[in-house]
Amino acid sequence: MQYVSTRGHAAAQTFSHILLGGLAPDGGLYLPAEYPQVSDAELTHWRTLSYADLAFEVLKKFATDIPEADLKALAHKTYTADVYRNVRAGENAAQITPLRVLEEKNGKKIVLQALSNGPTLAFKDMAMQLLGNLFEYTLAKDNAELNIFGATSGDTGSAAEYAMRGKKGVRVFMLSPYKKMSAFQTAQMFSLQDPNIFNIAVKGVFDDCQDMVKAVSNDHAFKAAKKIGTVNSINWARVVAQVVYYFRGYLSATTSNDQKVSFTVPSGNFGNICAGHIARMMGLPIDKLVAATNENDVLDEFFRTGVYRVRPSSETYHTSSPSMDISKASNFERFIYDLTGRDSKRLSALFHLVETKGGFDLSGKPGSDGDEFHKIAEYGFCSGKSTHDDRLATIRDVQKNYGITVDTHTADGIKVAREYLTPDVTMIVLETALPAKFNETIREALGRDAERPAGFENIEALPQKFEVMDADVAQVKAYIAAHTE
Template identity: 85%
Template sequence: MQYASTRGHAAAQNFSEILLGGLAPDGGLYLPTSYPQVSGAELDAWRGLSYAGLAFEVLKKFATDIPAEDLRAIVEKTYTADVYRNARLGEDAAQITPLRVLEDKDGRKLILQALSNGPTLAFKDMAMQLLGNLFEYALAKKQAELNIFGATSGDTGSAAEYAMRGKKGIRVFMLSPHKKMSAFQTAQMFSLQDPNIFNIAVEGVFDDCQDMVKAVSNDLAYKERQKIGTVNSINWARVVAQVVYYFRGYLSATTSNAQKVSFTVPSGNFGNICAGHIARMMGLPIDKLVVATNENDVLDEFFRTGVYRVRKSAETWHTTSPSMDISKASNFERFIYDLLDGDAARVKALFGKVETVGGFDLSGQPGSDGDEFKKVARFGFQSGKSVHADRLNTIRQVEKNYGITIDTHTADGIKVALEHIETGVPMIVLETALPAKFNETIREALGRDAERPAGFENIEALPQRFEVMTADVEKMKAYIAANTGL
């Protein structure tokens, strides 16, 4: 399996080579030169597998350069009931991502897939735990070190830090928008005292943090000298690890490969739903992929109109589903590459326009950049938007109707899912996090605190260690260099 950049960089890269690198040298994102296909016979054979067994079968199609016995050992080490111990929805932790049918009447079936049983109580653990073990394996092979430089709007940071803490040869430098995460999210990250973890609170919004990660990654000499890698979903391994739970959700919700399902995915950076797009391109029988946004509705606007219009920092809302407070969706470039039939030159030109004029227009209207929006339906995408009042109402209704408490992002997903659910096609909503991570809004919606898993009772009271910095790329480079000794 070989990989190429969405912007045309040569395709002589294998999985292990791009694992540690993040962005391609031309600033694009890596994709396989062709998507591996999954047959009906394979799907039948996979129905009885454990999550680790399924992960092995999916990942070996992409990581063809890793010996099968090594890859199997890595996934079996990762996907255990001990690691994903926060079982909920009345299911056994050994299932890793259990399903709960919320509604099944009049031919309409609404299903919630639990993805937040990992150590940081968010879906990011599903890929990040694997990424930590893959990094450790690859670095040991090379006797090398890696300095991870990433950005988070809330959950990526803690998931990465918990996955990488104590890992030999790895340091983590994680940017987050200062005072724009929930108190729980902030405490999860900043309370870590491990010497290989560095938290930097940036005066700005998530997009300012993400822009700095890309700027550092595009300085190829600095990146090489400081051994910079990334755990954001610009990293291909992060995305492909998330592909696995789409297969698990489908296989758990159906009894025959003749059936289709749809997925609704709360999304800001397009990484989570991009994994669903990849699963669909591999042949998984997905009908619709529904993008659910919050007030920061860049993606909803595109899937309604064909216009991709990035918001400036001052136009990016600070909301009660803060992990989606993103106005520049990094992984969107991977989908646009497929929408343009792999035309890397056009992808490079369009995303050049994102940097210079703030977006592009594929609506086909006079003066637009093309008419490819007419092909979006071929890929199954739909979208919708949820705002604060919607998520409060959805949290209340789900508690009343189904007896469970959901987090704010999952509420956005359920609200939008109910607008797109169709008779005869089960709709699976991907859970984002446990509600304890957003207790302020749970209290507003339900008048009580969210239940906390054991070990997180007083996390906000723990001592915190972090640096506050401005969004200055050169100062950030100096800070990383000073703390690596390289």
């Protein structure tokens, strides 16, 4: 399996080669030269597998240069009931991502897929725990070191830090928007005292943090000298690890391979739903992929109109589903690459328009930049938007009628999922976090605190260690350099 850049100017590479990096040298994102396919016989066999064995079967299609015995050992080391132990009443930790029927009316069914049972109570653990083990495995072979430089809107940071803390040869430098995460999210990250963890709170929004990660990734001399890698979803291994739970969700929700399901995915940086797109391209019978956004509705606008219009920091809202407070969706480029027929020259021209004009228009209307919008339905994509009032109403409704407390992002997903239900096609909503991570809004919606798993009772009271900086690439580079000498 070889990987190519969406921008078309980087040499094809193996999985292990791109694992420790981020952006390709030409500034593009890596994708397989062609998507591996899953046969009907394989899908039938996979119904019998544990999550770890399923992960191995999916991963070996992409990581063909890692010995299968090693890859299987890594999957089994990662996906255990002990690691994913933060299950709620009625859930089975051994299933890793158990399903729960939320509602079923007139042949229309909504199912929640629990992805938040890992150590940081968010779906990011599903990929990040594997990434930590892959990094350690790869670095150990060469007795090498890696300095991870990433950005988070809330959940990626803690998931990465918990996955990498104590890993030999690994340091983590994580940017986050200052005072724009929930108190729980902030405490999860900043309370870590491990010597290989460095938290940097940036005076700005997530997009400012993400821009700095890309700027450093594009400084090839600095990146090489300081051995910079990334754990953001621009890292291909992050995305491919997420593909696994789409297969698990489908196989758990159906009894035969001629059935279809749909997925609704709370979407900010487009990494989570991009994994669903890849699963669909591999042959998984997905009907719809529904992107649920919050007030930062760049993706919803595109899937409704064909217009991709990124917002500046000043127009990016701080919301009660803060992990989606994003106006530049990095992984969106991977989908546009497929939408344009994998035409790197066309892709590069469109993203040049993003840089120079703030976006592009594929609606096909007079004066637009293209007409690819008409092909979006072929890929199953649709979208919707949820506001603060919507998520409060959804949290209250789900608690009152089903006795389940959901977090704010999952509430956005449920609200939008209800707009796209089809008889006899199960809608799986990907749960993104446990509600304890966003207690301020749970208290506003329900008048009480969210239940907390053991060990997180007083996390906000722990001492915190972090640096506050301006959104200044030179300042961040100097900080990295000072702490890697």
